[in-house]
Amino acid sequence: MTIVGHFIGGKHVADAERTQDVFNPATGSPEKQVALASKQTVESAIAAAEAAYPAWRNTPPLKRARVMFKFKELLEKHADEIVALITAEHGKVSNDAMGEFQRGVEVVEYACGAPELLKGEHSKNAGPDIDCWSEFQPLGVVAGITPFNFPAMVPMWMYPMAIVCGNTFVLKPSERDPSASMRIAELFQEAGLPDGVFNVVNGDKVAVDTLLANKTVQAISFVGSTPIAEYIYSTATANGKRCQALGGAKNHAIVMPDADPDYVADNLMGAAYGSAGERCMAISVAVAVGDEAADTLIEKLKTRMADLKVGPGTDVSNDMGPLITSAHQQKVKGYVDLGVKEGATLVVDGRELEVEGHDKGFFLGGCLFDHVTAEMKIYQEEIFGPVLCVVRVETLQEAMQLIDDHEYGNGTCIFTRDGEAARYFTDNIKVGMVGVNVPLPVPVAYHSFGGWKRSLFGDLYAYGPDAVRFYTRRKTITQRWPSAGSSEGVRFAFPTNK
Incomplete structure (x- = not known):
């Protein structure tokens, strides 16, 4: 070997x-x-x-x-x-x-x-x-x-x-x-x-x-x-x-009621499940403002997750590969078990996924939780796997407070068509990297990458x-080349330009 x-x-x-x-x-x-x-x-x-x-x-x-x-x-x-x-x-x-x-x-x-x-x-x-x-x-x-x-x-x-x-x-x-x-x-x-x-x-x-x-x-x-x-x-x-x-990170995406639901769902799929969620900039929490926005988001995500292709990374037709190790696979599964125990609604369960011909691979299907609350560990802790939690709130201020109260401040984004809301969000949110309709706001090479808080x-x-x-x-x-004979004698006062 x-x-x-x-x-x-x-x-x-x-x-x-x-x-x-x-x-x-x-x-x-x-x-x-x-x-x-x-x-x-x-x-x-x-x-x-x-x-x-x-x-x-x-x-x-x-x-x-x-x-x-x-x-x-x-x-x-x-x-x-x-x-x-x-x-x-x-x-x-x-x-x-x-x-x-x-x-x-x-x-x-x-x-x-x-x-x-x-x-x-x-x-x-x-x-x-x-x-x-x-x-x-x-x-x-x-x-x-x-x-x-x-x-x-x-x-x-x-x-x-x-x-x-x-x-x-x-x-x-x-x-x-x-x-x-x-x-x-x-x-x-x-x-x-x-x-x-x-x-x-x-x-x-x-x-x-x-x-x-x-x-x-x-x-x-x-x-x-x-x-x-x-x-x-x-x-x-x-x-x-x-x-x-x-x-670490727990990156939130705020979904405003005016956001284009198909655009949001498409972008959240890639941001949450790309690279099996093993990204420090992955969106792992979607904060839906209003029940109507939440219900629509859940339905559109369910439809797309039914078509989520999971398999070996050598096949480019797959959307998502395996997790890095068996131990990490079991750890992420444990978080899904915990979320169910904590009372969140498991809308899509990827725990029993089987990939044909790769039964010993470290695969886990995409998982989607609804009705997640800030008291749950699946909300508080970084799962680092293909698990998306949906939290429901009533206002933008409530959503922002949720983000500001979290110990992590790596990345976040807002989906909206409202310029005033977007400007308020970007100006006031306590997070280091912020996106507006961009779910993975990873700075380009000539800017710098980093979060806030922990x-x-x-x-x-x-x-x-x-x-x-x-x-x-x-x-x-600081360098001086005085001209010959230009000595001003001994001076004890601190030098200034006065």
């Missing part, structure tokens, strides 16, 4: 003393194993990054950008290969995997603008014969810890911007679907990236804790569940590191302009 190792200093490294199965979720069978890095292996990756840093730091931004241009070209050339790796290990339908991959490549494309992004600020004659300017200097060795649900895109939120800013990088991808990151590391090297600038270590908590504790690592980027995000943030900052830790720990968002701020330190230099 193939063992996926590590990529350190431009070379494949084994370290297979501890391994873990990598499953194909559609068949339920282990098809590879992944090596779980020891503390020593992670430290060797950090050392390789540290050794590569001085030369890379002093590489002109234009030359770094040229590597990124070549990297983007190679990614696009090998897109089908990488997408196949994502589908084989994550399970998502291949056209969905291609969408993920392309959104990641857009961040690489943004990073190609490094010469412009890293330009400093200059003030001539800030004082008598004094010039002042600011520079954006890299931090050093930085690291990323990424989740299973976007094995290509989320890592690409991090390392292209970190590297183009002059840092070197250690990536710890999810051990559940490691192969995409390993192949991409090879392509990055082929693009001309010097050895040691980008390293990949596969592993578990041992690898994570080594990155958090090592003093050479200057910053940590993380995407995952809120409990882990909080642990990453508190541990990293306690160790003096800069940290951005993106956590969906983000740290001050700066991922990718976009915030990435430059996160992966660099501002240094301000």
Whole structure:
């Protein structure tokens, strides 16, 4: 059986003393194993990054950008290969995997603008014969810890911007679907990236804790569940590191009475059940304003869910693939059981779904609850599966209060034809990413991604302009070249321009 190792200093490294199965979720069978890095292996990756840093730091931004241009070209050339790796290990339908991959490549494309992004600020004659300017200097060795649900895109939120800013990088991808990151590391090297600038270590908590504790690592980027995000943030900052830790979500869509019901139902199907609901921006709660809007929504969703095609991700005619593991499949089923016990109305039950020829796959059909209330755990907790909860309220204000009271503030949207309602919603809702008739308001690469409340720990968002701020330190230099004989004598007062 193939063992996926590590990529350190431009070379494949084994370290297979501890391994873990990598499953194909559609068949339920282990098809590879992944090596779980020891503390020593992670430290060797950090050392390789540290050794590569001085030369890379002093590489002109234009030359770094040229590597990124070549990297983007190679990614696009090998897109089908990488997408196949994502589908084989994550399970998502291949056209969905291609969408993920392309959104990641857009961040690489943004990073190609490094010469412009890293330009400093200059003030001539800030004082008598004094010039002042600011520079954006890299931090050093930085690291990323990424989740299973976007094995290509989320890592690409991090390392292209970190590297183009002059840092070197250690990536710890999810051990559940490691192969995409390993192949991409090879392509990055082929693009001309010097050895040691980008390293990949596969592993578990041992690898994570080594990155958090090592003093050479200057910053940590993380995407995952809120409990882990909080642990990453508190541990990293306690160790003096800069940290951005993106956590969980419970994304609400408000459905106003004036919204086009067919448009709403079509969009909610993709937003709730795409990628089997394993998205941090998935809509998992639809808040219908008024019983008429709720009843109409339920009927239209039921009709569409009857046609929902679930099966292996290699078949692009399928709408939804399997969940990532058997354990997660059972966890999501447990939430559906709990919702029934809590008194919600299970309108569509996907628990007994069978996919012909894939009886051992980790499949779960789409589930739809009505009459969900804020006191229920299926409302409060992130399920991360193909489960949509419908909550009924009477007014927009009641719907917004529901969202504002939730501990998560990642994404939200409103479906409406009323510009006044939409403007009020976008201006006042306490959520980081907001859509108007857009159910997955994921910012494009030249904006930044991040939520509010317990969906983000740290001050700066991922990718976009915030990435430059996160992966660099501002240094301000004040310089004076006095003319000969221009000394004004000793002065003890604080200098001013007065």
